[in-house]
Amino acid sequence: MIPSVDNEGYSSRGPIDASTTVVVVGAGSSGLTLACNLARFGIDIKILDDRPDKTSTGKADGMQSKTIEIFKQMRLADPLLRNAARVYNISFWQSMPDRLLHRAGRQTHYLDHLVGVSDPYILLAHQGMVEEVLIDDMEARGVFVMRNSRFASCSYVAGTGQLDIAYEDLTQKTLECIPDAQLEGEVTNASWGVLDGVIDAEHCEAFLQGEAALAKNFDENIRFISGMGAEYSQGLLSRGRTAISNPLRPGTLQLPGKVTRYIDANPVSIQLDVPMLSQFRIYFFVPDVPKAFGFLSVVCEGLHNATGIGKISSRANQSYANQPPKTAPSDTFMNLQRYTSVSSAFIYAMVTQSSKSEFEIADLPKVLQDSRWTVYLDDVDTPCCTDKWIGPLQGEQAGIVILRPDGYVGTIETWELAAGTEAEKWIDNYFAFMM
Numbered sequence: 076m077i078p079s080v081d082n083e084g085y086s087s088r089g090p091i092d093a094s095t096t097v098v099v100v101g102a103g104s105s106g107l108t109l110a111c112n113l114a115r116f117g118i119d120i121k122i123l124d125d126r127p128d129k130t131s132t133g134k135a136d137g138m139q140s141k142t143i144e145i146f147k148q149m150r151l152a153d154p155l156l157r158n159a160a161r162v163y164n165i166s167f168w169q170s171m172p173d174r175l176l177h178r179a180g181r182q183t184h185y186l187d188h189l190v191g192v193s194d195p196y197i198l199l200a201h202q203g204m205v206e207e208v209l210i211d212d213m214e215a216r217g218v219f220v221m222r223n224s225r226f227a228s229c230s231y232v233a234g235t236g237q238l239d240i241a242y243e244d245l246t247q248k249t250l251e252c253i254p255d256a257q258l259e260g261e262v263t264n265a266s267w268g269v270l271d272g273v274i275d276a277e278h279c280e281a282f283l284q285g286e287a288a289l290a291k292n293f294d295e296n297i298r299f300i301s302g303m304g305a306e307y308s309q310g311l312l313s314r315g316r317t318a319i320s321n322p323l324r325p326g327t328l329q330l331p332g333k334v335t336r337y338i339d340a341n342p343v344s345i346q347l348d349v350p351m352l353s354q355f356r357i358y359f360f361v362p363d364v365p366k367a368f369g370f371l372s373v374v375c376e377g378l379h380n381a382t383g384i385g386k387i388s389s390r391a392n393q394s395y396a397n398q399p400p401k402t403a404p405s406d407t408f409m410n411l412q413r414y415t416s417v418s419s420a421f422i423y424a425m426v427t428q429s430s431k432s433e434f435e436i437a438d439l440p441k442v443l444q445d446s447r448w449t450v451y452l453d454d455v456d457t458p459c460c461t462d463k464w465i466g467p468l469q470g471e472q473a474g475i476v477i478l479r480p481d482g483y484v485g486t487i488e489t490w491e492l493a494a495g496t497e498a499e500k501w502i503d504n505y506f507a508f509m510m
Contacts, residue, residue: 094237095121100226102126104135104202107209107220111149114218116353117400122218125225129210134202137162140185140192141302141328148351148482150409151208159200186294190301193331193344215403303328311508312479315486323464323476323484332460334426334451337436342455346482349414349422349449353480356422357502359443360465360474364429366492368438370473373495374502375423375440383503384421386510391420413448424449426460465489473498477505 099110102124110122138146138155146152164183170176185195210220229238298304307313307326315325322330332345349356359374361367379385414422423446425439436447443450453459461467464487465474471492477485486505490498503510 095119097121098123098226098238102129102206102210102220104205104209107206107213108145110218111151111209111213112351112353114213114216114401115149115351117395117398119398120218122213122220123224123226124220124222127222129206129220130201130203132201132203135205136199136201138198138200138205139300139302140190140194140196141305143194143198144192144302144347144482145351146208147347148349149212150350150405151212154208155198155200155204158204159198161196161198163196185297185301190298190303191331192301192303193346212403212405215405216401218401307483312485313483314505315488322462322466323487325484325486327484329476329478329482329484330463332463333455334453334460335455336448337431337450337452338447340431343451345426345451345460349424350409350411351480351482352411352414352422354414354418354420354422355480355485355506356424356478358464358476358478359423359425360427360461360468360476361425362428362461362468362472363470364425364427364434364438366470367427367473370490370492370495370498371425371443372440374475374499375442377499377503378421378423378442383499383510384506387506388418388420391418395419417442417445422446422449424451426451426453428453428459428461430454475502477502 096119097113099106099113099120099122102110102122106122106124110120113120138159143152143156146155162184164181166178167180167182168176169179183195184197185192187195213219231238296304305328306324309315309325313326329346333342334345335341336343336348357378359371361371377383379388417423423442425443425446427434427450429452431452436444436450439450451460453461456463461474464476466489468474468489472489473492474487474489475498476487479485488498488501
């Protein structure tokens with residue numbers, strides 16, 4: 076890697092390593108979110124940006140519910156929630172020659188029956204606020220944006236598997252290096268805003284029709300707009316039965332649900348309780364824990380064998396030992412060791428409708444004993460979390476949900492309690508691509 080032609084780009088904090096694992100081109104919200112997560116996962120990164128400083132105002136001014144959820148999982152949402160405004164409703168306004176400006180209608184932004192999100196509002200936090208939160212977190216981890224550094228080109232070094240990178244221009248140059256990549260829309264650095272206007276009388280009827288059409292379009296597309304309706308098709312990480320009756324399906328996001336954490340009796344949002352740590356999450360849904368002891372014992376015993384996913388855990392633990400995550404002082408308060416005590420690759424969790432008096436953590440298989448911070452009682456919501464994720468389960472049944480590191484459903488299945496061996500093989504089969 077070389078500095079820009081005006082000899083700028085290197086950090087003023089000292090010499091910079093000329094090699095890295097990942098180069099992130101562009102320090103906007105998307106680039107910074109990627110870089111922030113990679114740093115947390117222990118990946119060496121360099122971030123290039125052609126601007127002398129972060130965005131100060133404007134640009135994208137609204138955070139949708141899925142984005143808010145991501146920042147909560149990263150434990151970075153607090154300053155944004157504290158300083159930004161929340162928009163729950165949309166209002167339509169109208170003025171006419173014989174009537175002053177008045178409200179013509181209202182629309183709830185996230186109707187529960189259409190979306191069902193834990194944060195049913197748009198958060199008005201402009202891009203500069205978002206960038207600042209991400210930059211502060213990265214700098215606390217020793218990662219800094221290389222300013223005034225334009226990406227120019229990259230070329231493969233024959234026989235090494237490495238890239239030589241020079242930097243000069245940004246988006247267009249990056250796309251030119253990606254085969255068949257096409258830029259959609261136009262690139263602009265212009266600020267934007269909302270303009271008020273007066274519509275000619277002859278167009279008033281069209282305006283009213285447009286408002287109705289807008290409301291209809293809003294209802295039809297709000298799940299996608301919120302981010303909750305973006306789904307993956309069948310593939311390596313999202314696969315399973317396509318004709319599935321469960322509320323969750325492979326490729327969809329987990330649904331919001333309230334449960335009680337067994338160990339400290341705290342009510343928590345199950346989709347937010349575990350921070351984003353690049354791990355797969357394996358949830359066991361067992362309506363009746365005493366009846367499910369045998370099933371859990373068989374499945375959990377297979378999780379630590381030397382040839383199955385236990386081997387993946389060993390490799391992941393060794394990888395993190397060799398290249399540990401970049402830490403920040405705030406990590407102390409996140410208690411990340413709660414979620415990595417069993418494996419750096421997997422988090423194991425159990426959700427049950429049994430009462431706390433019916434079992435002790437010491438009664439569970441060792442994998443779940445060591446995962447005590449992710450043992451939950453399904454006693455808060457109506458309908459309960461089990462019904463939201465799996466659907467109704469009988470006492471002689473169990474459900475298993477495997478979540479990808481990004482929070483999407485990898486696969487899901489229900490089992491009779493006598494089928495513990497088959498369930499363990501099913502889990503191994505999902506992760507076969509990593510073995």
